[in-house]
Amino acid sequence: MCLHRGMQVCRAEIGNASNFRCPYHGWSYRNDGRLIGLPFHKEAYGGEDGFRKKGQTLLPAPNLASYNGLIFVSMDPDAEPLEDFLGEFKFYLDFYTKQSSHGLEVRGPQRWRIKANWKIGVENFSGDMYHTPQTHASVVEIGLFREPKAEKRKDGVTYWAHRGGGTTYKLPAGTFEERMRYIGYPDDMIKRMSEVWTPEQQQLVGDDGFIISAASCFPNLSLVHNWPRIQDGDDVVPFISIRTWQPINEHETEVYSWFAVDSAASDTYKKNSYKAYLMCFGSSGMFEQDDVENWVSVTNTAAGSMARRLLLNSRMGLLADGRPVIEPLSPQRFHGPGVAHIGYNEYNQRSLLSLWADHLELPPASTLRTAIGTRNPEGITSPVQTNCPPNTRPSINEEEAEGRRSHDEFQAADLRRRSPSDPVGRGASDAGRVRRPCATSAAGGKTIAVQRRKAFGRASVPRR
Incomplete structure (x- = not known):
C-alpha cells in the first residue's frame, strides 16, 4: 500500500512492471518497493531537505515463500518455513501443481461473492464425499460423467496429511498409464507427469487405483481435479482449478478461482480443459450452483438463536465409544502419506476445524x-x-x-x-x-475455540 494514504498500489491481477504508480496522488515506486518519485516534491514537501525519498519503501511481506509457483504470504514474520507448514500435504499438492517440468499456465482469477461463511467451502473441499450423490444428483442425470458419482464416491478414499486433506476417486483396474487415459489425459501429458511425479505418487494411481479430486489446505486454499464430458460421447476431459476463500465477514466470502493446465499441453487440450472447468466450477459452474445453495442456507440458519442451542452431528466415521467405523488404510493399500480412510467419513472436517480452533487460541x-x-x-x-x-x-x-x-x-x-x-x-x-489487538476479541476467540472443540470433539486421528 502507498506510503502516503495507504492506497493499493498494484491493482492488476496478472502481468509485470518495472515501476508502479499510485493512482490516488501519483507517488511512484520501483518494483522492489523503493520510493522513486512524488508529484510537486519541492513545492509540497520542500524537496530533499523537507522529505528525503532515500530510504522510503513500501512495506515488505512479513513472510513470503513459493511452492510449485504458488506464492504464500504470512503476516507473521516468525512463521515457520513454508515447506514445514505444508508438510506431508506437499505430496498431494504436487498432483495439482506439478504437471510437467514446463510449469503451469494459469488463467484467472474469476472472483465472486457468496453469502456464506468461508469455512463451509473449505471443509466441503477437504473431504466431503458424502454430499456428492445427493447435492449433485442432477449432474449425474444429465450424463456429465461416465458412471453414477455415488458409485465413484463410496469406494473413494479421504486422506489427511499435516495441514491439508482431500478426497480421491477409485479408478478401474489398469496400469498407471491406462488409468490416466481413462480420465482423459493424452499420452504426451502422461509421459510428462511420469517424469516429475515420484514413484510413490505414481503408485497411488497405478498400484492403488486412486486419483485425487478435491482438497483443502489450512486455512483457506482449496483445489479440485475432475474429468467431465464436454460433448456427446464417452470422451472426458480433465481440468484443475485452484481457489482461495477470502472472508468478507462471518456471513460473506469472496472466492478467487483460477484454472491451471500444463503449459506444454496442446492448444486443443487447453481449450477443452478450460471449457470443462467452466462447466463444473467458477461463478456459473453446475457444481458451484449446487454447492452454494447449501452453503448459503447453512450460514443463514446458523445465524439464528435456535441454531446456537443445537449440537450438530459431526461424528461420521466414529462409533459411540470413539473408535473408527473403519480402520485407516495400511501403507500397502494407500501409498500416500498421512492418514487415509475408505468410504464416507468426517475425519478431515474434524481435523480441519480442530486446526482452526487451535489457531484461535494462538496470540496475535x-x-x-x-x-x-x-x-x-x-x-x-x-x-x-x-x-x-x-x-x-x-x-x-x-x-x-x-x-x-x-x-x-x-x-x-x-x-x-x-x-x-x-x-x-x-x-x-x-x-x-x-x-x-482488542483484549475482548482475543478472549472471545478462546471462548469460540472451546465451544467448537466441545461441539466437534477432538479427532483422535491415528498416525502411521
Whole structure:
C-alpha cells in the first residue's frame, strides 16, 4: 500500500512492471518497493531537505515463500518455513501443481461473492464425499460423467496429511498409464507427469487405483481435479482449478478461482480443459450452483438463536465409544502419506476445524518488526514523516543497524502518550500510533475455540 494514504498500489491481477504508480496522488515506486518519485516534491514537501525519498519503501511481506509457483504470504514474520507448514500435504499438492517440468499456465482469477461463511467451502473441499450423490444428483442425470458419482464416491478414499486433506476417486483396474487415459489425459501429458511425479505418487494411481479430486489446505486454499464430458460421447476431459476463500465477514466470502493446465499441453487440450472447468466450477459452474445453495442456507440458519442451542452431528466415521467405523488404510493399500480412510467419513472436517480452533487460541502475530520508514521525535516508526528536523532521519540500513524496538516497548511508548482526557491517544499521529489487538476479541476467540472443540470433539486421528 502507498506510503502516503495507504492506497493499493498494484491493482492488476496478472502481468509485470518495472515501476508502479499510485493512482490516488501519483507517488511512484520501483518494483522492489523503493520510493522513486512524488508529484510537486519541492513545492509540497520542500524537496530533499523537507522529505528525503532515500530510504522510503513500501512495506515488505512479513513472510513470503513459493511452492510449485504458488506464492504464500504470512503476516507473521516468525512463521515457520513454508515447506514445514505444508508438510506431508506437499505430496498431494504436487498432483495439482506439478504437471510437467514446463510449469503451469494459469488463467484467472474469476472472483465472486457468496453469502456464506468461508469455512463451509473449505471443509466441503477437504473431504466431503458424502454430499456428492445427493447435492449433485442432477449432474449425474444429465450424463456429465461416465458412471453414477455415488458409485465413484463410496469406494473413494479421504486422506489427511499435516495441514491439508482431500478426497480421491477409485479408478478401474489398469496400469498407471491406462488409468490416466481413462480420465482423459493424452499420452504426451502422461509421459510428462511420469517424469516429475515420484514413484510413490505414481503408485497411488497405478498400484492403488486412486486419483485425487478435491482438497483443502489450512486455512483457506482449496483445489479440485475432475474429468467431465464436454460433448456427446464417452470422451472426458480433465481440468484443475485452484481457489482461495477470502472472508468478507462471518456471513460473506469472496472466492478467487483460477484454472491451471500444463503449459506444454496442446492448444486443443487447453481449450477443452478450460471449457470443462467452466462447466463444473467458477461463478456459473453446475457444481458451484449446487454447492452454494447449501452453503448459503447453512450460514443463514446458523445465524439464528435456535441454531446456537443445537449440537450438530459431526461424528461420521466414529462409533459411540470413539473408535473408527473403519480402520485407516495400511501403507500397502494407500501409498500416500498421512492418514487415509475408505468410504464416507468426517475425519478431515474434524481435523480441519480442530486446526482452526487451535489457531484461535494462538496470540496475535506481531507485525511491528515489518515497519519500514523513519522515526518521528517520539521514536515510533512511521512510513512518512514531515515533522522531523531535516537530515535527521536515519536510512533503512541505519535503522536496521540500531535495532527494532520490541513489542512491549512499542506498547509502553503508546501508553505513555495517552492521558485521562485522551484515552485512545488521539493526540498522536495515526501513522505513529500502535494499534493493539482488542483484549475482548482475543478472549472471545478462546471462548469460540472451546465451544467448537466441545461441539466437534477432538479427532483422535491415528498416525502411521
